[in-house]
Amino acid sequence: MTEGRAAPTAPSSGGGFGKTSIRQANEELILAAAERVFARAGYSGATMAEIAQEAALPKANLHYYFGSKLELYREVLARTLKDWLVPTDFIRPEADPRAALAAYIDAKMRMSAERADASRVFANELLHGAPVLGDLLRTELRALVERKAEVIDGWIAAGRMARVDSKHLFFTIWAATQTYADFDVQVRAVLGITATGPAAQSRASAAVRTLILRGCGLAESE
Amino acid sequence: MTEGRAAPTAPSSGGGFGKTSIRQANEELILAAAERVFARAGYSGATMAEIAQEAALPKANLHYYFGSKLELYREVLARTLKDWLVPTDFIRPEADPRAALAAYIDAKMRMSAERADASRVFANELLHGAPVLGDLLRTELRALVERKAEVIDGWIAAGRMARVDSKHLFFTIWAATQTYADFDVQVRAVLGITATGPAAQSRASAAVRTLILRGCGLAESE
DNA sequence: GTCTATATCAGGATAGAC
DNA sequence: GTCTATCCTGATATAGAC
Incomplete structure (x- = not known):
């Protein structure tokens, strides 16, 4: 399911093969946290800081994986x-x-x-x-x-x-x-x-x- | 209906009698505008500037009449x-x-x-x-x-x-x-x-x- | 009673160290 | 690939002139 998304600007880590499992795990973690936070606060009421805390990850990681708040929201909806x-x-x-x-x-x-x-x-x-x-x-x-x-x-x-x-x-x-x-x-x-x-x-x-x-x-x- | 609300901190204008009609008219204008804006943007998505524009009044007036964004929201719901x-x-x-x-x-x-x-x-x-x-x-x-x-x-x-x-x-x-x-x-x-x-x-x-x-x-x- | 100008702060985004 | 520190926009709220 995460497969279909356009890749972020970041280069893939090492060899030529797909996403690292750590990336998959973190993306999953962030999407689940985002769903909870968007559900209770709405789009504008939700903050990246809150989602980060809910996912137990540093705030900057969300931007690393999803680029922007809007992109993250799109993913949650698409999923x-x-x-x-x-x-x-x-x-x-x-x-x-x-x-x-x-x-x-x-x-x-x-x-x-x-x-x-x-x-x-x-x-x-x-x-x-x-x-x-x-x-x-x-x-x-x-x-x-x-x-x-x-x-x-x-x-x-x-x-x-x-x-x-x-x-x-x-x-x-x-x-x-x-x-x-x-x-x-x-x-x-x-x-x-x-x-x-x-x-x-x-x-x-x-x-x-x-x-x-x-x-x-x-x-x-x- | 606006009668029941706790009066803002502002003193009443002149004599001992009730609200001026200009106050009533402006409050009505603001509440109607606020309802429209809260409806399309939600509480956090709505901005006081947008409500002010919709009501065709300066931004500061909203705070004069309703104190805070939350108070204004409460009034819209109560109404x-x-x-x-x-x-x-x-x-x-x-x-x-x-x-x-x-x-x-x-x-x-x-x-x-x-x-x-x-x-x-x-x-x-x-x-x-x-x-x-x-x-x-x-x-x-x-x-x-x-x-x-x-x-x-x-x-x-x-x-x-x-x-x-x-x-x-x-x-x-x-x-x-x-x-x-x-x-x-x-x-x-x-x-x-x-x-x-x-x-x-x-x-x-x-x-x-x-x-x-x-x-x-x-x-x-x- | 009304409005302009501004203080203040929260939050999205990023630069750059590791 | 990961995270700390920081920038900067935009929004609430208010001070103070009229």
């Missing part, structure tokens, strides 16, 4: 975006609508729980107009949703589920699932809990799954 | 929060569940369209852990949702709607409606439109309303 779109694979014409949508929703709920920081970085980017990801949204994401919406429209035409606006269905599923990562504080405040454990997570998954499936005319109890 | 909770008034025990939820959803969708900036400021605050609003969420918001969830539980117990988790229902409604303000770029990118006009708005409202109502066993076509 995330791929994983973000994967769960749509469940949605294929020959699949059972109920099973496919249930699997999609569950996968998104699991990502909200397990990769909450990545979700928040992404949310922050969208909230501020997607200055970095905008083009990707208008091309790749749009094309992907176009394809998947057609699948759903096919299911509807075949009478396999209720009539819903397929694209807006995606907006609602994204919103309903990611809210548990992005607006986690609000959820915890309302539920009166201090941390979201496995029990709270499966209750949330069940609630969202039931509501959306029934909304699509695919009630689980049928 | 918003009240309006934010109002639509829940539709949800009362004696109301018709379908009509009440439809009205609530429509009101929230309208707020996403008409007060998108306020929604984004709010989203940004939540996304970063609600440092300012945290206490309010854990007290007022929690109590409000507790009361409204009881109303919904009552409807369910009376067999007037399907079994849903009432608190998670609120999370989903908030998420699904506010996503049209907060993640507007994503919606426009996927739909392939450059601006969200009245037509797109009513299509979105209808889609969300239909999906959620049917999810609550309150299909509109019944």
